Structures are given as C-alpha cells and as structure tokens.
Amino acid sequence: xxxxxxxxxxxxxxxxxxxxxxxxxxxxxxxxxxxxxxxxxxxxxxxxxxxxxxxxxxxxxxxxxxxxxxxxxxxxxxxxxxxxxxxxxxxxxxxxxxxxxxxxxxxxxxxxxxxxxxxxxxxxxxxxxxxxxxxxxxxxxxxxxxxxxxxxxxxxxxxxxxxxxxxxxxxxxxxxxxxxxxxxxxxxxxxxxxxxxxxxxxxxxxxxxxxxxxxxxxxxxxxxxxxxxxxxxxxxxxxxxxxxxxxxxxxxxxxxxxxxxxxxxxxxxxxxxxxxxxxxxxxxxxxxxxxxxxxxxxxxxxxxxxxxxxxxxxxxxxxxxxxxxxxxx
Ligand SMILES: [Zn+2]
Numbered sequence: 585x586x587x588x589x590x591x592x593x594x595x596x597x598x599x600x601x602x603x604x605x606x607x608x609x610x611x612x613x614x615x616x617x618x619x620x621x622x623x624x625x626x627x628x629x630x631x632x633x634x635x636x637x638x639x640x641x642x643x644x645x646x647x648x649x650x651x652x653x654x655x656x657x658x659x660x661x662x663x664x665x666x667x668x669x670x671x672x673x674x675x676x677x678x679x680x681x682x683x684x685x686x687x688x689x690x691x692x693x694x695x696x697x698x699x700x701x702x703x704x705x706x707x708x709x710x711x712x713x714x715x716x717x718x719x720x721x722x723x724x725x726x727x728x729x730x731x732x733x734x735x736x737x738x739x740x741x742x743x744x745x746x747x748x749x750x751x752x753x754x755x756x757x758x759x760x761x762x763x764x765x766x767x768x769x770x771x772x773x774x775x776x777x778x779x780x781x782x783x784x785x786x787x788x789x790x791x792x793x794x795x796x797x798x799x800x801x802x803x804x805x806x807x808x809x810x811x812x813x814x815x816x817x818x819x820x821x822x823x824x825x826x827x828x829x830x831x832x833x834x835x836x837x838x839x840x841x842x843x844x845x846x847x848x849x850x851x852x853x854x855x856x857x858x859x860x861x862x863x864x865x866x867x868x869x870x871x872x873x874x875x876x877x878x879x880x881x882x883x884x885x886x887x888x889x890x891x892x893x894x895x896x897x898x899x900x901x902x903x904x905x906x907x908x909x910x911x912x913x
Contacts, residue, residue, distance in 0.1 A: 588867040591671045591912040593891035594855045596822035599675045601858030607660045611647040645681045651696035658700035666708040668866040672905040676717040679733040690733045698741045714742045720749035724758045731762035735769035743896035744772040751780045757792040772896040783807035805841035815849035820894040826864035827857035837876040853891040
C-alpha cells in the first residue's frame, strides 16, 4: 500500500491555515480584495518568518467573510486531506475569524461548516470535528469570548478548546479562566506549548491549563524529567514535524525529537499544522518518518491507534473511524 493511500488520523490542523492557496486566491478575486503580496511566484503563500507568517495568515483570512465562504472552505480542505488518506481530522476553529468572536455570528458559521462536513463524510469518507481555539496574541479578554462560543456550541461537532497564536506572548495562567470555563462546560482541552517556548512553558501550561493534549510540545525534550511526567500523565503530543523543520523550530528531520519522545514512552501523533503554508501534506509527513526514522506500517498503525484514542470525538464516531481504517488496510 502506498503511503499516500494509507489511512491517517490527523489531530492538529488550523482550519484557515489549511486553505489551499488557489481557493483563497479565487475568493480574493471574487471579492476584489488585493492580497497578491501574500503569494510567491509559484502561487504558494510567501512570508519571511513566524511573525510574518501570522500576518500572512490573517491577510488570507480577510477573504473568508461569510458562512458560505466557510462552507466552501470546509469542502476544499477536506477534499485535500482525503486525497492524502486522512479519514479523520480535528481542526482548530477561531470564532475571531468567523464573525469577529460574536456568538450569534459564530453559530451561523458553525452551521455552514457542519453542513459541509456532513456532506464530506458521506461523499469523501472523512470525518471532521472541531476544536475552538483562542488566539494567544489577541489576549485573555478575547480568549474568554472564544471560550464562551465553545461552551455554548459544544456538541457532536465542537469537542474541544485550545489556544494557538504567538506562544511567547503572555503566560498560560493569564488564560486559565477561559480554559476552566471550557473544561467545566465539558470540552476536552489541548494547548500549543513548547514549539517556540522551552520546557518551562510546557510545564507551566500543564500546571495552569491542565491539557490532555499539547500542540507540538517538542521542546519538552530539553528536560527529561518533564518528558517522563508527560509520559506518566499520558498527555498526548500533537507533533507536526514538517512544520517544525520548515519554520526552523528544529534544524532538520534527523534532529527532530519525535523518535526520542516516543522511545521514552510519550504518546506521539503526527499532523501537518498549516500544510500549504509549510509545504507539507500528511503523505509527506509519513514519507519523511519512513525515510528518517525507518517507520514502517507497524509504526503507522500505532500512530493511528494513539491518535484515534486521543481524538476528542464521541465513542460512536471513534468506532466508525476505526472501522473505516480497518476497511482500508
Ligand atoms: Zn499549530
């Protein structure tokens, strides 16, 4: 079986960050928005460093203005994911980008996204679930609005709450109120940490926000006692190696700590983060893992098992996806 068609479970995907560039260019043209500066000569997204990436990301988001745009985005993203063998995907959604954080507006966007996701499940054999994220560099007050949107719309589709954005802005405890609100509402918790921040940031995030999963978490490797704590507590890392290498969070695939973390007992999963921005796909991630660490189908089966167990969906959905994986193998 080719690595492309091998069934895959992805847990860490920023929805707007997964928007195929031709899709965003098409929307910009329809709406006469000039964002030509964010594309390079090959038509991909162009930016210089992580902070500039966040600006380009936000510029791309200006084309996504209505629930109908998100309906179309959902189909475009899932078509791309399904073409790389993804059978289950969890995506980060930000009410800040869907109606400016207003709950009433958010409900309309969510209805459009879930309608498209249901259609994709029927026609493409891929299941989508949502995790609402606050954006760290927008500050704790905006985070509360995002947490409220999450708490009010939790259901079969919205399953979790998390935080993305510039990791080195503010401290985890500044956002504890929002995470507590989300947890009390019954949402599952994940949070970006240890991509740019060091092991202290990972430790503070675990202590103050109590996530079940951590986005990236790779810098935990610099403190082996912390790695052991993560393993013992069963906290799952949403590792995005291609993103880390592309953004130079680690110098190379060979230097990536995913294998060391796994060997030390940490539950690792693999995702693409913002695939077109980082010139990656789930197929490319699997190919690099096979080439760099000699991962084979047993390792990929373990990866799927870990990811599906750590997925925030309900058990009925989990069983349906497990069956779908079985059927494809
Ligand atoms: Zn991310």
